[in-house]
Amino acid sequence: MTAPDNPPQELRLLIAKLRSIAELPDSAEQALLALPFRLKTFAENTDIVRQGDRPGECAVLVEGFACRYKLLGEGQRQIMSFHIPGDMPDLQSLHLPVMDHSLMALTRTKLAFVPHLALNEITRTYPEITVAFWRDTLIDAAVFREWLAGVGRRTAHQRIAHVICEVYVRMRAMRLTENGSFQLPVTQAELGDSLGLSTVHVNRVLQDLRRDRLISSKGRFVVIENWELLQAAGDFDVSYLHLKDVKAA
Amino acid sequence: MTAPDNPPQELRLLIAKLRSIAELPDSAEQALLALPFRLKTFAENTDIVRQGDRPGECAVLVEGFACRYKLLGEGQRQIMSFHIPGDMPDLQSLHLPVMDHSLMALTRTKLAFVPHLALNEITRTYPEITVAFWRDTLIDAAVFREWLAGVGRRTAHQRIAHVICEVYVRMRAMRLTENGSFQLPVTQAELGDSLGLSTVHVNRVLQDLRRDRLISSKGRFVVIENWELLQAAGDFDVSYLHLKDVKAA
DNA sequence: CGTGTTATTGACCAACATCAAACTTAGTGG
DNA sequence: CCACTAAGTTTGATGTTGGTCAATAACACG
Numbered sequence: 105m106t107a108p109d110n111p112p113q114e115l116r117l118l119i120a121k122l123r124s125i126a127e128l129p130d131s132a133e134q135a136l137l138a139l140p141f142r143l144k145t146f147a148e149n150t151d152i153v154r155q156g157d158r159p160g161e162c163a164v165l166v167e168g169f170a171c172r173y174k175l176l177g178e179g180q181r182q183i184m185s186f187h188i189p190g191d192m193p194d195l196q197s198l199h200l201p202v203m204d205h206s207l208m209a210l211t212r213t214k215l216a217f218v219p220h221l222a223l224n225e226i227t228r229t230y231p232e233i234t235v236a237f238w239r240d241t242l243i244d245a246a247v248f249r250e251w252l253a254g255v256g257r258r259t260a261h262q263r264i265a266h267v268i269c270e271v272y273v274r275m276r277a278m279r280l281t282e283n284g285s286f287q288l289p290v291t292q293a294e295l296g297d298s299l300g301l302s303t304v305h306v307n308r309v310l311q312d313l314r315r316d317r318l319i320s321s322k323g324r325f326v327v328i329e330n331w332e333l334l335q336a337a338g339d340f341d342v343s344y345l346h347l348k349d350v351k352a353a
Numbered sequence: 354m355t356a357p358d359n360p361p362q363e364l365r366l367l368i369a370k371l372r373s374i375a376e377l378p379d380s381a382e383q384a385l386l387a388l389p390f391r392l393k394t395f396a397e398n399t400d401i402v403r404q405g406d407r408p409g410e411c412a413v414l415v416e417g418f419a420c421r422y423k424l425l426g427e428g429q430r431q432i433m434s435f436h437i438p439g440d441m442p443d444l445q446s447l448h449l450p451v452m453d454h455s456l457m458a459l460t461r462t463k464l465a466f467v468p469h470l471a472l473n474e475i476t477r478t479y480p481e482i483t484v485a486f487w488r489d490t491l492i493d494a495a496v497f498r499e500w501l502a503g504v505g506r507r508t509a510h511q512r513i514a515h516v517i518c519e520v521y522v523r524m525r526a527m528r529l530t531e532n533g534s535f536q537l538p539v540t541q542a543e544l545g546d547s548l549g550l551s552t553v554h555v556n557r558v559l560q561d562l563r564r565d566r567l568i569s570s571k572g573r574f575v576v577i578e579n580w581e582l583l584q585a586a587g588d589f590d591v592s593y594l595h596l597k598d599v600k601a602a
Numbered sequence: 603c604g605t606g607t608t609a610t611t612g613a614c615c616a617a618c619a620t621c622a623a624a625c626t627t628a629g630t631g632g
Numbered sequence: 633c634c635a636c637t638a639a640g641t642t643t644g645a646t647g648t649t650g651g652t653c654a655a656t657a658a659c660a661c662g
């Protein structure tokens with residue numbers, strides 16, 4: 105457990121994230137920085153929390169990429185969300201004790217674990233923080249809704265374009281993009297599992313998107329070549345992300 | 354705006370609902386019953402709140418069925434959830450001011466609208482109520498996740514069996530079932546829009562389920578003929594509903 | 603009883619899945 | 633620095649679930 109005398113950089117990320125979705129007075133910021141946490145690193149492709157677990161702390165993603173997923177009856181997998189630095193991917197465990205899905209590292213990943221106790225305490229003292237956290241979980245739900253709409257009603261091309269737009273916008277809000285290019289360390293199999301598609305089909309659609317100059321990609325880097333067209337192709341409308349300042353960057 | 358001197362039956366439903374998912378001390382119950390609200394009735398197939406709206410109150414469903422849905426680019430519709438009496442289908446508007454989807458009455462519907470002001474006030478005073486509300490929105494998200502998994506990875510048969518199981522269990526928790534039979538006032542087109550299927554296919558799958566004696570249905574009534582098999586057919590596991598007492602009824 | 607909505611049926615079709623193999627790339631250890 | 637390996641990507645051939653279109657039958661309601 106850290107006694108944060110010198111500035112804990114790790115939690116500044118959390119503050120940046122919360123600031124991107126809610127108002128936070130300075131007093132709340134101080135309280136957040138004083139939160140106890142312990143850092144932990146996970147290798148690529150390892151579970152951080154598992155379906156059925158009853159975690160006693162919430163994770164703040166500090167470095168790397170993660171995803172939440174469910175395993176279904178026939179050994180199939182559905183990825184429910186991708187997570188980037190600043191996210192608290194299992195914040196819901198604060199009031200939903202039993203995990204109904206798993207959280208996994210997509211790359212080597214660093215996380216700061218904050219005890220539920222401390223989080224409950226801070227929400228009791230700072231209503232603004234409660235609202236910010238609550239709002240974060242509500243946006244989570246909004247993203248699930250959007251994905252549901254995509255998987256339910258959009259074509260493979262739309263879904264893939266859409267998810268690229270989403271990750272791009274979220275990364276940009278955290279200043280993790282460089283004029284149109286960003287890391288997307290997700291295999292085509294993982295993309296498929298997130299969109300309800302087969303690897304083969306994901307591959308073919310990605311080729312189309314590259315051929316049509318909507319994106320280009322070298323390895324895990326994606327470059328948005330034509331933002332307008334990509335948004336149109338993905339039927340993408342940012343508003344479901346409920347960002348405070350969409351224009352940022 | 355009602356001055357609730359005599360017992361407002363309408364809000365007792367809300368209490369029953371919250372009790373099914375969280376602990377509520379008696380003091381909190383009193384406070385909930387004192388909440389101001391105004392009753393409103395909606396005809397079948399009319400919007401209650403629309404995408405883009407900024408509602409100033411949250412609705413408690415008192416009578417009837419409702420659903421949340423999104424309209425997508427090409428005029429397609431994705432239904433995101435079904436709602437039964439006791440639900441607060443737009444509770445998220447308390448902290449997500451702009452609606453990213455619409456709420457619609459599936460049948461003639463009665464709703465109690467509680468001002469955000471009063472809700473914010475009550476959550477400031479009663480932390481247990483905050484937790485109960487928050488938890489309700491978290492369960493909402495859990496249901497979206499489950500639907501996402503279904504639409505992404507389950508077959509048409511599984512999806513349809515699954516959604517029947519879900520509505521059944523939720524209605525049972527609210528004592529709205531009679532040994533295995535309950536109302537499901539949803540057209541096959543609506544079922545399709547909730548599961549990412551065409552009307553025609555929904556129809557054929559329903560016939561299979563009836564032929565195999567998993568369910569039977571007369572009009573808007575569904576009877577569970579074989580609960581074990583239906584659950585198996587739908588790959589259904591209640592835990593994602595996070596009910597306090599699953600065995601109830 | 604008529605009229606509009608909902609359910610059902612049949613014929614045909616397309617998007618996407620599956621299977622299997624080959625090719626690339628990124629790491630790893632010698 | 634290079635061979636070796638495993639993971640990931642790409643390609644081709646073929647199959648199937650579930651979509652579309654269009655017509656008919658059942659209802660529900662005034």
